[in-house]
Amino acid sequence: MPLTIPKYPARHPNRPVLQDPFHTMAAMSETPAPRLPERDRSWMMRTYAGHSDAKSSNELYRRNLEKGQTGLSVAFDLPTQTGYDPDDELARGEVGKVGVSIAHAGDMRTLLDEIPLDQMNTSMTINATAAWLLALYIVTAEEQGVAEEQLQGTTQNDILKEYLSRGTYAFPPGPSMRLIADTIAYTVQHVPKWNPINICSYHLQEAGATPVQEIAYAMSNAIAVLDSVRDRVPQDLMGSVFGRISFFVNAGVRFVEEHAKLRAMAQLWDELGRDRYGVLDDKHRRFRYGVQVNSLGLTEAQPENNVYRIALEALAVTLGRGVRARAIQLPAWNEALGLPRPWDQQWSLRLQQILAYETDLLEYPDIFEGSKVMDGLVVELVEGAREEMRHVAELGGAVEAVDYMKSSLVESHRERWRRIEAGELTVVGMNRFTSTEPSPLTADADGGILVVDPEIEAQQRAAVAKWRDQRDQAAVDAALEELARVASEHDENIMPATIAAARAGATTGEWSQTLRAAFGEYRAPTGVGDAAAVSTEEIAELRDEVERVSEALGRRLKFLVGKPGLDGHSNGAEQIAVRARDAGMDVVYEGIRLTPSQIATSAAQEGVHVIGLSILSGSHRELIPSVLAALREAGVEDVPVVVGGIIPDADAAVLREAGVAAVYTPKDWDLNQMMRDIVKLVGERHGVQRAAVA
């Protein structure tokens, strides 16, 4: 029996239309009523969920909805996000890991089985392949008898932040911006309740952005998107286009400033709509956003403390009614340990429910209205963001400024890390108050995380092969040919041909491959080259040691930092590369998405002394042994390998068994210690005498 879902209003009916909610109203200085006439409705509650295959994710969604979740948030696996089928070489080890594998319309049908799409509001974290997944969703709705104009939901569809932080891009900037513009132009006219893009500042903060950077880059990104849509829709639709652009923000634990950040964004967005795009309808200029609160600040050490952090971060996006989030999803307490289990996610959902239904939060108008402190913070942030936006504009806009923004983020992250190491920034349980009792939460047999069945990958490989065998191949070929034609015609919208290909039975990999052939591939900048050099006493000592070992080796200690697989979370690898350079090493860092054979080739050709591999997607069990095998094949098996990532203890033991020299996890946050280990390791392997202890 299909689930019934309580209808969620697209707009909060009680929310007054505020033209300038923070200044004018305060200036009018009427005493505002301290209470709302009627308690506000809650924001939409979601859990970022999905793993393995469509069937198990569907079961998970239905359970979550029964628990009181009011919307869906679909997590796709990395092959789906980057446009590869489960049986592609590049998909190895990643199928079903960080999300669900969706290879074709059949998978989407299973994923949404018995979930009524005319009532559901579905958010899909999908970017490079957003047009494709939206097409699969539309086709699935069609099969359910639901017309596309009834569909509600969001495709993340923000490519710039993929270049800057998250790494699941597929095509070069130009064609990617066109795909975004096409989905916006299509949905505004055919799927009017859909949010075709979420401008994500979320991942910028994860990459180290300060609040000013987060605001400025998100707004600059929005400008780049709107400018490219402007050419593709009739002018009279620009108001609706502007109104359909929503944001996906982050909220860190400094929750007062974070709240001010949202007010600053609302103000800038309103101005942008009025001044740059001439949007007259106030409703269209309203700043709408969903949120996933900060994962960057969640610790592996004493992970139970993360529950408090998450609760405080949730306050940042709910406290002031004027800029309250439309939809919230909270991370689980154990994200720094591995994939959260359904119970962990339920715990986070309960937090939202307590906030919305037990507390009095929803009974009041904006509680910061007229606050001089809050207004002052907002002014500060708006001014800082304006200056940064001007700089991006001078560089030619957000697309042209990707290199600049990436370097700035790496630099901010480096500075953040320096402050943590120096103890200027307190992280409880990590760099302060570190003594702890053993945690009963992580003591169970599975270590308190979800482990994806490794059989899933083989099953999905077989399933996609079967799908290809059973479909009408001629229809698929024709649809892909038409897609290729449209792709080469800059002025034609990609969506109709994409929907036709979805209907014909094409696969995720085929759709992407067709576009890769037309658009070319792309590697985003690594941003590490411009990071400022740090020098502390500790690093100076480290540098002396690197010099000493390099002298003995005859040439400078050379370190390869590699990211195998499709995982694009490169922030950690970048910081390690920068620190190794500061420690005096020659560092080869090639960015994300390398195959084991690429890493082995680089190691051999570059003549490195040590290799560091970083994997955060949980695919280390498959990928690390593949890299070790490739190194053997390339004849460089004697080069020691260290591994960093979200790696459970049991896996770490397996990896060491397989020949990995050392395993680092988020609790090893002291980069200098890591560097000392690496220098020592190289020294030992080459028979370099230890330094005499002074």
Place this chain on the structure above:
Amino acid sequence: MLNLVESRTPAAREQTAALLASVSPTALDGEAPAHLVGITGPPGVGKSSLLSRLVAAWRRREMSVAVLAVDPTSRRSGGALLGDRARIEVDPADRSVFIRSTAAGDRLGGLAPATRAAASALAAAFDVVVIETVGVGQSETEVADLADTVAVVVQPGSGDVLQFLKAGIMEVPDVLVVTKADLGQIAKRAQSDLRSALASLGAGGVEVVAVSSVSPPSGIDELVQALDRHRADLDLAARRLRARRMHALADFVTEYGERGLRALGGRREAEKWLGEQDPGLDVGALGRLLSEHAGRAG
């Protein structure tokens, strides 16, 4: 092998000298057959994308390619981030492509001492050896001491190179490459500006090739042909001989510094003196002669 030539231990240096002797014209009975191509230009002009396309073009012609990417990263901490390799797209399974990154020498844009030795050694094993460096002004001069053909890469709208050429700050390269031909008119104008500047310098014979590395690429085959034409018209023996002499001098300066150079009577005198030595000598022998000469002169 390259681990060896980069190594500064005395034993490794001796072995490197032996290696270079084994690839000298005397040992090979002629110059090493590779085409040594220097590719240089200011940062951000698209050298790496161009190189990706060039490597693919050479591979289509079934030529093996080695790339020595000299990274300009400042060596303030002693360490360096070598990112160039990441920007050159090649098929990882292709054994006929070799890429090695090295940090620049102590001077900005300068060649690391090992780069010359590596290029000479690779020249015996690959059809094309590319030396990629960053900068304008000093760097193409240094690369010219090493490569058979030097291509300077510029992007449209950047007047620097034009000014540098006119002012004589920059030596005239063997081939000029204008990137971003997909920009159309602007690229065409840059190309014709450079052509007329070269003509006014009496270097009208230098080819100016416009390329685009974005899909669909253009001008790549023309560039390969221009590089080939330059190499075909070149007195290879003379250029390689000069390269060996400059190599020996560079090694000498690395070892003995400015003081050693003064003992030789300055760079100009040293170059002149080298020009009078037996053309059949390999780099190691030339180096020994230089040391002896410096000892006598000093």
